[in-house]
Amino acid sequence: MNRPRPLPNQMASESFQPLQGMSDIRAPEVYLWQHLESASRNVLERYGFDEIRTPVLEREALFTRAIGDTTDVVQKEMYNFEDRGRRKIALRPEGTASVMRVVASAGMELQDARLYYLGPMFRCERPQAGRKRQFHQLGAETIGEPNPAADAECIALQLQLLSAWGLSGAKLQINTRGTAEDRDAVAAGIRDSLGPVRGELCEDCQRRFDSNIMRILDCKNPNCRTLVDAVPPVTEYMSEGSRAYLAEVRDLLNLLDIDATLNPQLVRGLDYYVHTVWEITHSALGAQDALCGGGRYRFTFGKKGIEGVGFAMGLERVMMALEAAGVDPAERSPSTQVYVVTQHESAFRENLVLAQTLRLRGISCGIDLRGRKIKKQMQAADRAGARWVVIRGEAEMDEGTFLLKNMADGTQEALEMPELMERLATALSIRCAATDEDTQ
Ligand code: AMP
16 A cells, blocks of 8 residues: 655654664753763862863764774774765764864873863664664863873772762773783784684684784683683783883772772773773673773874873763662752742733743742643643742732742742742742842
8 A cells, every 4th residue: 555655844753753873862861961961070170170072073084093994983883974075074983082183283281181071972883772873971081191190090080970970889990001012022922822722713803813912802702701711911921111000000099999900801992002991890780791991092193192091981871870770860850949820811921020030030930921721820830840839810910919829838928029039038048139129
């Protein structure tokens, strides 16, 4: 049977849905987001970080160069396309590359900057629980040369964010990637150890054996995991300096009263990491317990090298952990404090002025704009959670009074403007004393 085709100016009903893997975030959920965001900003400011907002669209080459064109993020997941001027651009799949671009272009003033970003990222992944095509990351970067104290502080900050969101019980694992100079010796060590069992590795790892052998340590395949367990810790192949660096980071974490478990197989996917890498897990997430992580890095932009330490956390993932851990993160919809009810249309214009006056005084105030019946207005006040209702009709207009109803106990009294203001100010503990204008 032929379905009627929508007329050109009609949208098919699926067009009302967002694209796959993307979500609309509405109240009340949006208040949870706002809560996480404001708690984050509070912590980040305490640690001396400035927010940076970079464009969502960037040149594609920024990501292929910064993240590496052999990574899954760049090869399979990036939203890249040509714009109208045939420029190759991409929706940012992560935030660090853009921050590095800014630091590289800024010169001296950002050489030891502390920057954080919070916003949407885009990866064209197969959508599944907790993985979206538009998701949100909070990331922080401390720019500067390798310094164990900066690494320890960055880890402390990330853990502090989790606890500010109400998540306790997160576990920290730490390791080192050593320096660029260690890399050949580490690769040779792993090759010696895994060479005899190469044929037993998964297909991906057999490829990695030649292209990027360190990544084998990261493989999630259970068989590869067993084989990797027999590989000596990567630190055995590193210089004394790299080992001392890790020891210093661990010592400083200890000083800050932070438990860190050494995980010699932790390497984290990306090639730009040097020295410290870490991962935070939470048991509430089940078998796939990785929550977020971070590390020290060295990026090369043309002739410029940028060093720093940082992390990025997926907020959807954090929310999953909060829910799984049974944390109620004090989600608060801002409730309406006062609702102005118009009993007779002749009072409407004055009521509109009253609502405006209350709002100017810092009181959150609702009012019906559609001339609905008083019963509907009272229901709206109830739904909005109003603690007080101010009712005005013809009689109150004649007498120059306002009927103030306490929604908690149902009592009401007629008040003139100055008393009304004073009563609300006391009840709502805000300064909104009446001015001369109110009495006129
Ligand atoms: P990555 O950049 O892959 O190291 O991921 C950093 C953070 O972003 C982690 O906390 C991930 O859980 C989160 N993340 C990465 N990709 C997605 C996605 N497609 N949907 C939701 N969160 C993601």
